[in-house]
Amino acid sequence: MNRRNLLGLGALAAASVPLAACQKYRSTDAVPPVVSHSPVPSGSGEAAATPVTEGGGAVPFEPGRVMLGAYVDLKGRSVSAGIDLRRRQLGRPERIVHRYFSWTDKLPVSLGYVSNKSTLMLSWRGPEYKVVNNGSSDKLIARAAQRMVDRKKPTLMRWAWDMNRDFYKWGGPANNKDTEGYIQAFRRIHRIFREEGADNVSWVWSPNWNSRPSEDWNAYKNYYPGDEYVDWAGVSGFAQTQSPGEMFDEFYETYAARKPIMISEVSVIDRGGNTKPEWIAGFHEWIKSHPAVGAAVWFDTDTHPTSRENWRIDSTAAALAAYKAMSSDPVFIG
Template sequence: MRRPRTLVTTALAAATLVVAGLALTPAGAADTPSDDGRGTYLGVFRETSPLTAVADGFHADAGVEPASVQWFEAWSNRRAFPVQQARDLWARGIMPHWTWEPWDPSLAAADPGQPSLQEIVDGEWDAYIRARGAELASLGTPIIVRWGHEFNGNWYPWAVGLNGNDPQQYVRAYRHVHDLVTGAGATNVQWAWTFNASSTPVASWNEAARAYPGDAYVDWVGIDGYNWGRGPSWDPAGDYWTSFDGVFRDAYRIATQVAPGKPIVVAETASSEDGGDKAAWIRTMLADLAAGRYPQIRLLTYFDELKEEAWAITSSPGARAAFAAGVADPWFAGTGRDLALVVGGSDPTPTPTPTPTPTATPTPTPTPTPTPTSSPTGGPGGCTAVLTVLGSWPGGFQGAIEVTARAAAITSWRTSFTLPPSTTIQSGWSGEFSTTGSTTTVRNAPWNGSLGAKASTQAGFVAAGTAPSGPVTLTCD
C-alpha cells in the first residue's frame, strides 16, 4: 500500500429494470428505500473475489450486512468493468463502489511510463474512458466512482506535487474523465472526490481545496485516513498512534468548508494493533459517529485487510468484538438502496456545461455532439422528451432520452416510443424500462421523477439492432 487505499461507499437508489421481458429487481425491492438525513452507512474493502464474497465475509465477522462494497482497478489493466458482479451486489441491496486509479502499480510513481494527467487531458485515454463509461451506464443502477484519490499525497503518479502536475491540471483531468463517462450515458454514477486526511508535503500549494473540481462534478467528498500506530513500514522508528478524531478532525473541517452541504464519506480508514489499544480505538470511533459528532459523515468504509499493518477487524478478538458491538447501533443500519438516496432526490450528477480552461498544450479534437434523432414531443402533459443516438456499432447502438418538464414542476414522468423493427432494448439505466410489443415505455427512477419547471433529466439504454436513422416520436406525460 502506497499509504492507505480508499474505500468509499455510496448511495444506490432502488430501481426495477425490465429489459426484453426480463425483470432485474433488487432484493427486497418491495421495501421503500429511505434516508432521513441521519446516520452513517457501512462500507467495506477486502481483497476477495467475487465481490459478493466480500459481503459474505464481512457479515460473518461483523454481524451486519454492508451497505457498500468497494474495489480498486488500475488503468494499466485495461479491463472491462465487472458489470455482472456489480449487479449481483445490487441484487442484495449493496451499493457498488469503484476506485478507478490512473496508474500502473508495477512502476514507481514518478516513472515516465505511468499514465499522466497531461495525457488524459490531451485525449490519449479517451477510448478507454468512454468504453468504461458505456459499461458503467449499462449497469443500470447507482454506483460510486472514485477517481484519482489521495492527490495531495506523494505516492501516486497523479499527485499534484509529482510529475510536473499542479492542482489546476488535476482539476482538468478529473473534469475530462467525468465528462467522458457522463457523455457515454453513465448518469447513474455518483462521483467521489477524495483527499488524504493529511497532505504530504504540507504546503499551501498542496492544500486539498486547490484541487476541488467544482460542485457540479462532485457528489461525495471523501477523506482517507489511518491510525498507523507505532513503527509503520515507512518509518519503523516512529510512533504515529492517533485517535480517529485526531486523524479526521481537521480534514472534516476542510471538507465542510470546501463543499458545504455535500455528504462526506470516510473512504478508507483502519487502525493498527501496534502502539495502543485497537479495540478501544474502534469503540471510540463508532461511539463518536453514533453520537452525531460528525453529522456529515454518511458513509464509513473500513479497510478490512491484513496488509502493511494489521488493519482487519479480525486482527484480535478484542478488535472484532468491539467492531461488532459498535456497528450493532441503529445509527449504522441501512442498505445500499437507502445509501443511494443520500445524494438527493435527483439524478446523481447532472452533466455540467464544461468551462474551457486555457492551456499551452494542444487542445484535443472535441467529440462531435450527437444529433438528436427526434424533436421534443409530448402532448398537453407535463413534459417533453428527446431521443438521441450517442453511438452505434454493427448490431447495436446506445441511446439517451432527455425528459424536460414544461412550465410547471412535475413529480413523475413517463415516456413511450417505438424503435425500428427487430430492435430490442438490452439494458437501461436511470429509469424503469418495459417493452410491450414494439412499444418501449420508460418511467422515472426513484431519484429523478421530481423536476422543477423546465428542468431536465436523462435516462439511457443499450439496444441490439439498427439505430433509428430518422425522427423517433416520443410521448411524455
C-alpha cells in the same frame, strides 16, 4: 481470485512514518455472465459545520444514517468467501463493497459477490494528468462510462484517490505540482460519463487527510474539482496514534456544509493491548457526533504486500467486538 500488482506505498513497512492510506492493487475481479446522529456537545471542540441535508447523487445521502462498508480481502479466502464471512459475523451485508481497478481495466457491469443490499464503490486508478487532458484517453473513458450505463445500478466512483500524496503517478507531486491539471482531468472524465449517460454514477472525490509533502501548494483544497463535479467528499486515513478527530475534523469543517462526507478508506495500527478496539470505539463516537458523515469504508485485509499490519476487523476478538458494536448501532444502515 484476484490478480493484484502493488501500485505503491512503501511507507507502511516503517512504523515510525505517519500512516497514509494503504494503496493499492491492480484488480482483475472477474465480471460474471430515521435515527439521527448524536448532537455535538456544546463546547466539545468538535466540528461545527452545518451539515448538508441532501446530496450524494445517484447514491443519496440519508440524514441520520451511515453506510458502513469495507474493502474485504482476507488471506486464504476468495473475495466472495471473505465478504460472506463478514456477513455472518456482522449479521448483515456490507452496505458498501469497495474494490480497486487500474486505469485500463474493464470496469465491472456486475460482480456476483455484491448483494442487492450493497452498493459497489470502484476506486479507479488514474494515469498522469496529461493522458486525460490531451484527449488521448477519451475513448477509454467513454468505454468505462458505457460499462457503467450497462451496469444500471447506482455505483460510487472514486477516481484517482490520495492525489495529495507522493506515491502515485496521478498525484500532484508526480505531475509537476499541477493541481489544476488534476481538476481538469476529473472534470473531463465527469463530462464524458455524463455525455455517455452514466447517470447512475455517484462521484467520490477522496484526498488523504495528511498531504505529503506537507506544503501549501499540495493542500487537498487545491485539488477540489468543484461542487458541480463532486457528489461525496471523501477522505482516507490510517491511524497510528492520531485520534479520528485529529485526522478528519479539518476535512469535515471544510466540506460538511457543502457535501455529504465519506470516510472512504480507514483503519488503524494495532499498538497492543486495547488500542485498536478503543480506536474503533472512538471512531464510532466521532461519526455519531458528525451528522454530515453518511458513509465509512474500512480497509479490512491482511494481504497488503508491503505491510506487516493486520488491518482486519477481526484481528483480535476485542477489535471485532468493537466493530460489531459500531455496525449494530441504529445509526448505521443494516
